[in-house]
Amino acid sequence: MDEFISEVGMNEKEMYQALKQKLERVVPDVELRYKAGLAVEINRLKKEKNAVILGHNYMEPALFHSIPDFVGDSLELSRRAAQTDKDIIIFCA
Numbered sequence: 001m002d003e004f005i006s007e008v009g010m011n012e013k014e015m016y017q018a019l020k021q022k023l024e025r026v027v028p029d030v031e032l033r034y035k036a037g038l039a040v041e042i043n044r045l046k047k048e049k050n051a052v053i054l055g056h057n058y059m060e061p062a063l064f065h066s067i068p069d070f071v072g073d074s075l076e077l078s079r080r081a082a083q084t085d086k087d088i089i090i091f092c093a
Contacts, residue, residue, distance in 0.1 A: 010043070016036035052069050053070075054072075054091045055070070055077075056072075
């Protein structure tokens with residue numbers, strides 16, 4: 001299985017470096033820098049709000065590799081949603 005970077009404690013620079021290492025040949029650097037900031041804030045809010053993020057295989061690469069707790073197709077994600085004890089379920093596609 002692929003490795004994901006959904007680390008709540010990462011700062012923006014650490015997130016950028018992790019995304020760059022994984023996606024520099026696919027995603028432009030300016031986008032990686034911008035998305036690193038978004039990912040850090042989303043992961044912070046995810047923890048604060050007791051949320052789970054489900055990422056569909058069709059998500060764009062930078063956020064796909066940085067915010068979901070689980071990834072997969074619609075059926076797999078629906079199963080994960082049914083099993084969670086989180087207060088909020090966010091489905092990203």
